[in-house]
Amino acid sequence: MPLLEIDGKPVDVPAGMNLIEAARLLNVEIPHYCYHAGLTVVGSCRMCQVEVEVGGRKSVAIACNTKAADGMKIITKSETVQKLRRSVLEFYLQHHPLDCPICDDAGECDLQNYYMEHGLHDSRMPLLEKKHKHKVMDVGPNIVLDSERCVVCTRCVRFCREITGTGELGVFGHGRDAELLNVRENP
Ligand code: SF4
Ligand code: FES
Known part of the structure; x- marks a missing residue:
């Protein structure tokens, strides 16, 4: 051990x-x-x-x-790791909506929690035009996704591949264009 x-x-x-x-x-x-x-x-x-x-x-x-x-x-x-994490979070927040009070996950969101924990209270890019993605995406019979809130962690993609074995989700595009889609509708 x-x-x-x-x-x-x-x-x-x-x-x-x-x-x-x-x-x-x-x-x-x-x-x-x-x-x-x-x-x-x-x-x-x-x-x-x-x-x-x-x-x-x-x-x-x-x-x-x-x-x-x-x-x-x-x-x-x-301080070194805090600085690195702050940089990662800034990239995540560049295009993420900041209307937290209306989000179902407000108060239970690791993006929000880590952002506050790392002292990133004021955006350094307030005037940057945010990339818009699909707001209401049907990714299965029971789930609708707001793509703008997805951080493309791919946990759901791996869950469908490795746990259910159904493989219906995939990430399409790169960088800020990357988006989760149902592979059956986007072959
Ligand atoms: S990739 Fe899937 S699990 Fe990860 S944030 Fe996006 S929708 Fe949620
Ligand atoms: S890179 Fe380690 S949790 Fe994502």
Whole structure:
């Protein structure tokens, strides 16, 4: 069992465990969007960056795709990682609607929570024209999606591929144009 240190506290973790799960053993929650314990790791959102020190060498790594190893020292809340996460969040918020009071997820939204936690209270791009996407998208018999609120974490895409095996969802387009669509209607 690897013995490592997270934010100065020692923890023994099962071999092969990633740093998000290792931190949870100490009740430390590392911010993340794309990672889910039940799905494959894609490492796409970059929110889970942490500082890692191994044998005196420091680097930054994504916690979801880094396995805990003996002797590692992990820092989850340094100024370096806070700055990196702030940059990631700014990109997410560039085109995301900011009408939080009317959103069903207000108060239970990790985009909103992380944004506040990282002190990004005033946008540096208030005049930037936001990219508009489909507001009412039928992605199945029971689900309607507001595409402008999707952060393209692909958890739902992986769920349909890996859990239900139905594979009906996919991401189409790149960068700010990337959008979740039903693959059966967009072959
Ligand atoms: S709709 Fe899918 S890809 Fe978009 S934020 Fe939700 S789970 Fe992630
Ligand atoms: S949770 Fe690690 S990159 Fe998304």
